[in-house]
Structure formats: C-alpha cells, structure tokens
Amino acid sequence: MAFxxxxxxxxxxxxTTTAGLLIKYLTATGRSPVLAVDADCNANxxxxxxxxxxxxxxxxxxxxxxxxxxxxxxxxxxxxMKLEQAIVEADGFDLVVMGQPEGPGCxxxxxxxxxxxLERLTGNYPYVVIDNEAGMEHISRLTTKDVDxxxxxxxxxxxGIQAALRINELARELNIGVGKSYLIINQxxxxxSEAVLNMIAxxxxxxxxxxxxxxxxxxxxLNGRPTIEMPxxxxxxxxxxxxxxxxxx
Ligand SMILES: Nc1ncnc2c1ncn2[C@@H]1O[C@H](COP(=O)(O)OP(=O)(O)OP(=O)(O)O)[C@@H](O)[C@H]1O
Ligand SMILES: [Mg+2]
Numbered sequence: 713m714a715f716x717x718x719x720x721x722x723x724x725x726x727x728t729t730t731a732g733l734l735i736k737y738l739t740a741t742g743r744s745p746v747l748a749v750d751a752d753c754n755a756n757x758x759x760x761x762x763x764x765x766x767x768x769x770x771x772x773x774x775x776x777x778x779x780x781x782x783x784x785x786x787x788x789x790x791x792x793m794k795l796e797q798a799i800v801e802a803d804g805f806d807l808v809v810m811g812q813p814e815g816p817g818c819x820x821x822x823x824x825x826x827x828x829x830l831e832r833l834t835g836n837y838p839y840v841v842i843d844n845e846a847g848m849e850h851i852s853r854l855t856t857k858d859v860d861x862x863x864x865x866x867x868x869x870x871x872g873i874q875a876a877l878r879i880n881e882l883a884r885e886l887n888i889g890v891g892k893s894y895l896i897i898n899q900x901x902x903x904x905s906e907a908v909l910n911m912i913a914x915x916x917x918x919x920x921x922x923x924x925x926x927x928x929x930x931x932x933x934l935n936g937r938p939t940i941e942m943p944x945x946x947x948x949x950x951x952x953x954x955x956x957x958x959x960x961x
Contacts, residue, residue, distance in 0.1 A: 714747070715960075716840040718856045718890075720883075721865035722875040723846035726898035728752070729929060730865050731843040732760035732939040733952040738839050738960075739804035740944075746805040747837040749830075751855040752845040755809045758800070762938030767798040768811025769830065773822040791822060795829045808833065810855065830855070848882040858889040861959060863920070865896050873897070873908055877915045894920035896955060901925050921955035923948050 717734060719727040731748070738746045750757040758765050772794035781790045800807040808830075814823045834840045842855050856862070862883060866876035873895075880893050895912060897904065900922040912919050926948035932939055942949055 714834045714837050714840045715861075716834065716842065716859040717861045717863060717960075718842040718844060718859040719863050719865060720844045720848070720856070720879055721846065722872060722879075725846075725865040725867050725872065726923070727846070727865045728757050728760050728843050729933075729939055729948075730863065730896060730898065730923070730952065731757055731841050733949060734863075734956055735761065735805055735841050736940040736942075736949075737953050737956045738841070743839045743960075744804040745837055747834060747840045748805055748807040749834075749840060749842040749855055750807065750809045751842055753810070753812050754845070755811070757843045758807060758809065759936070760939040761802065761805070761807060762940060763800050763802055763807055765798070765800050765807065765809050767794070768809040769795055769798050769826055770811030770813065772798055773814070773826050774812070776822045776825070777820065787821075788825065791825045792829065795826065799833075806837075848879045856883075856888055856890075860891040862890045862893045863896050863959075864893060864917070865898050868897055868900055868904060868908070870908060870911070873911060877911075877917055880915070880917045892918075894918050894959060896920050897922045899923070899925045920959055921951065923951045923955070 719731045721727050735746050735748050748757060748761060772791065775794060776787060776791045781787050798808055842859065844856060864876045864879050866872045876895055883890050883893065895917050904922065924947045926946055928942055928946045929939065929948050932942055
C-alpha cells in the first residue's frame with residue numbers, strides 16, 4: 713500500500729514548491745517510484761518538476777462522457793486507455809494531473825471509472841504526493857481521502873496560521889481520514905513570534921518545521937527552471953529535507 717502525503721494550505725503559501733521538494737527528497741532517498749498527483753485544476757506542479765503534460769484525468773472523463781468511443785472498443789476499455797495516457801513518466805517518479813473536477817452531485821459512470829483507476833494507480837507506487845488547490849473547500853475528497861500525512865503549509869502571518877489551523881480542524885470534521893497532520897511554515901524571514909508559537913501549541917497541530925525564504929526558489933520560478941533542480945545546499949532544500957526526514961525517515 714502506498715504511503716500518501718497531501719499538501720494543503722491557503723493560496724500562495726508554497727504547497728506546490730513543497731510538494732516538488734518532497735518528490736525530490738523521496739526519489740533522492742531511494743523511495744522511487746513516486747506518484748505525483750496534481751489535484752489543483754490550475755495545474756502547475758509539472759513546472760516545479762520540469763515536465764509538460766497534455767492530458768488530464770478529468771479531460772479523459774469528459775471525453776468519455778461525450779461518447780467518442782472508437783468502434784470495436786467498449787467504453788470502459790477506452791476510458792482506461794485514455795486515463796493511462798494521462799500518466800507522464802519521469803526519472804524516479806510519474807505525474808498525473810486531475811484537471812477539472814466533476815460537477816457537484818454527479819456520480820456518473822465515467823467518474824466511477826476515474827475513481828477506481830486512481831485507486832488502482834496509487835496502489836502501484838510506494839509513495840504518493842498530492843498537491844492540492846488552495847483552501848479547504850477545494851480539498852478534493854477524491855484525492856485527499858485516506859491520506860497518511862497531510863502537510864499544511866502556511867506563511868508566517870498570524871492570519872495565515874489561523875487559516876492553516878482551520879484547515880486542520882475542517883479536515884478532522886469532514887472525516888476524510890487523515891492519519892496525521894503537520895504544519896510547515898514557509899518563506900520564513902525571522903524567528904517566529906512567541907504569540908504565533910503559543911497559538912500553534914494551543915491548537916494541537918504539530919509544527920513539523922520551518923522553511924526559510926530562499927532567493928533561489930524565487931529565482932528558479934522566475935526563470936522557469938524546475939524547483940527540483942535546485943542545488944541541494946540551498947537553504948530551503950536543506951530545511952525541507954530536515955522536515956521530511958523527521959516525518960518520513
Ligand atoms: N521558501 C521560499 N522562498 C522563496 N520563495 C518561495 C518559497 N516557497 C515558495 N516560494 C515562491 O512563492 C510562490 C508561491 O509558491 P507556490 O506556487 O509553491 O505556492 P502554492 O501554495 O502552491 O500556490 P497556489 O495556492 O497558487 O497553488 C512562488 O513564486 C514560489 O517560487
Ligand atoms: Mg500550488
């Protein structure tokens with residue numbers, strides 16, 4: 713069974729960057745192959761990983777719903793083939809992009825096929841990393857259900873951390889089956905204030921660690937260079953690896 717780690721948090725806190733660094737860590741420490749799942753419909757995990765994609769699982773579902781099935785093929789076989797095509801293979805990891813989510817209240821056959829495909833797919837990998845869209849309301853039950861670890865990424869602001877704590881509470885209330893949640897504070901410029909540390913301690917959400925603001929992360933992003941190609945001695949990579957070592961080993 714795959715060990716699954718989902719990233720969540722409010723917008724722009726560094727979920728995708730952290731997901732990329734986690735995938736780098738897992739492959740560097742011999743945990744390959746890793747399945748990277750981009751569950752943000754504004755998909756950009758591929759950029760952090762230095763990959764391009766053309767198909768999404770959601771796109772395959774929509775195609776099947778339209779019914780453009782080649783003659784001599786059953787719908788199920790066609791859908792399976794389309795979903796299979798959406799897997800991008802890379803060195804040490806594969807990527808699938810979820811694409812547009814299913815509309816509310818629709819439990820059509822195509823979506824059922826997608827769900828079972830994703831379940832089977834994740835079973836093929838020792839580690840699965842899921843990058844989610846910002847905010848809890850977007851936490852997809854399809855991809856965040858029954859994860860071993862949820863990493864909630866926050867900035868250093870009081871409001872940012874409050875948002876992270878709310879996400880943690882909501883995940884518990886929604887009963888989506890998260891084994892353990894951790895808080896990661898990213899883009900840290902100076903030591904966390906006493907008030908913030910107290911707030912975190914009172915919440916019961918474990919602080920896994922902090923990742924410093926790192927010019928290299930920003931520069932790579934600006935120049936369209938994949939985050940996973942960052943030098944291993946960059947402060948953000950060093951700190952992120954320390955956190956992952958603590959959590960995953
Ligand atoms: N430790 C860091 N140091 C410097 N810049 C960073 C750091 N972490 C992330 N960034 C930058 O912050 C921006 C947002 O990061 P990222 O896309 O990872 O956030 P996100 O939470 O996935 O955003 P969204 O909610 O839009 O999906 C990017 O430009 C990224 O390069
Ligand atoms: Mg993102």
